[in-house]
Amino acid sequence: MDVWVGNDMVKINHGESHPYVRKSRSEAARVARILERGCGYPVVVKPLLVFVKPARLDKASSLTGVRALCERDLAAFGPLSGVLRPEQVEHIYAVARDRRNWPDALQG
Template sequence: MIAERGPSTVQRLKAKLLRQSSEWDSWYAGLEGERRVGRELERLSPQGWRVLHGIEKGNGGDIDHLLIGPGGVFSINTKNHRGASVWVGDSMAKINGGKPRPYAAASQAEADFVRGVLGRYCAFKVPVEPALVFVGIASLDRAATQYSVRIYHEREVASLGPLTGKLTPDQVEQVFAVARHRRVWLRA
């Protein structure tokens, strides 16, 4: 596990007490954000949704979450920016008015990748949409032209639950069976 390669609990505590930043700080913040979003997604299970977390890709990256259910498949990218003001445009995001970050474009590319992988193994067209979920932020502003990526606060992600009409229960199970096999993603 990657966490085992990072600093020990004692080392992290010492750095925190001395107010020293660590190269692992952002990784741990990201992990905490993913866990929080994961808990929200798990709450959708009673509505027929299946969830996968931390899907490792062959290029060394990962997919934070896949949500598979009656409303289709959502490739979910989680960003933890505690206390920040976030603006999201068509392809970029700005955190506290800073330099543009390609969050929306990366989310769209990830959904395209997921669609291609699942499409190779399913006998039907798999509808995949990108979603970008921000954790711990103070405010979220979406550009009026931003329609290609779903943008949420962590607690808003539950609004995906009532979506229906894209996959039958059998198709949900078929997509989930394919998606949970590690080889599918590592070979892509």
């Protein structure tokens, strides 16, 4: 499958446009708000689109605010050094695990 990622959309095999980029930005902003409310301090959430085994992944040069990559590139995130202290990581993780912080998850 060929994937093209533009400013607000994704096209797969040159087909119709899907709003994955725009939705990814929106979901990241929503998650940041929920985590910040639960943690009591700013939590940076960066949107990421991961495509599994595309034959080709092309990104528009103007794509900003969202990372798009292949699943094999996820390993590159492991060695990144963070800006959070270990106790902050644990706190954010605890807030993220608590279903009560995710109103949509409680439905259904």
